[in-house]
Amino acid sequence: MMNTYRSHSVRETEEIAEQFAKTLHPGDVVAYTGDLGAGKTAFTRGMARGLGIADEVASPTFALVHEYRGSVILYHFDMYRITDFDDLYSTGFFDYLDDPNGILAIEWSENIDGVLPPGTITVAFTVLGEEEREIKISREE
């Protein structure tokens, strides 16, 4: 199943994500692909809001993972600097994957494509113009 959206602003990206978040369940893994500045952090901010989480969302580039806590926990990863299995292991990624109450949102999921679990939801961002973005959400059947 695939849904394609067109966003014309950061706010619109957040709103698309907020609606999308309402379809998520604990244990879901959401993998982002796309360029820098395509709206991945904004999308995660909208997702957090949709999940009823009040925490402030920021890019996890430096810390590798941020945790946002509500009735579910949103784990926000950035895999940009992950280059091998040991790197990934030492982020605790596999332990987060086992958390039955967690939802994972993964920036730069291209870097760990080989270990994404079956059923991963992919969100592909494409920059179309200064503000315009295409957001393609795919779920395996």
Add this chain to the structure above:
Amino acid sequence: MKILAMDTSAKAAGVCLLDETKILAEYSANLGLTHSQTIMPMCEHLLSQSRISPEEIDYFAVSNGPGSFTGLRIGIAAVKGMAYAAGKPCVAVSTLDALAYNAVDFSGTVCCVMDARCKQVYNALYDVQPGTIIKRTPDRAISLEEIGSELKMEKNPVILVGDGADLCYNEYQGLLTGLVLSGAANRYQRASSVGLAALEKIRKGETISAAELTPEYLRLPQAQRELMKKRRENP
């Protein structure tokens, strides 16, 4: 002599109190709950139910790897903190060595195997006669395929123990004769097994200070190539 042993190396978590004659008390939980939130209440409850005060504990033992990155750090931090505060020595036990004690009644080869994801396992092999355990390989991280080709060479019956035992059994049960899957009660990491392995190390004088206690991670064999491999290349 009293030992408090802990294991949080994978999905199960447990604590155990033992002395040189018997296992006095043990808690084990495999509920998918966060070890950082459950392990200290388990310790506290175990000690209060046992009417043992923390000062009466002579050694603090913990499985220090291989295992889950977060899990190992939780167990080690907890044991390090308690041992440091109590001014008592620690015993670091290989998670795989502890697992071998789950099958100490077996006769043959004990294959301890933990799931390291993506068809990789943490493994060590042991020659076991009831009551004696002789380690035959170092702790290692290898592919499921390698373990299969090694087990094919075995002349003795082989028992699989650990959270990778199912995985290994499903892969090789038809291909290897004499392959046994350990029963559910002895399948996973147990704090009592950590305690029994620790007892052996204490006898040999292999104790360390709280400051010397560190996790032993094993390097995983898979490379970046496999990590970045496209899942949907061959749909």
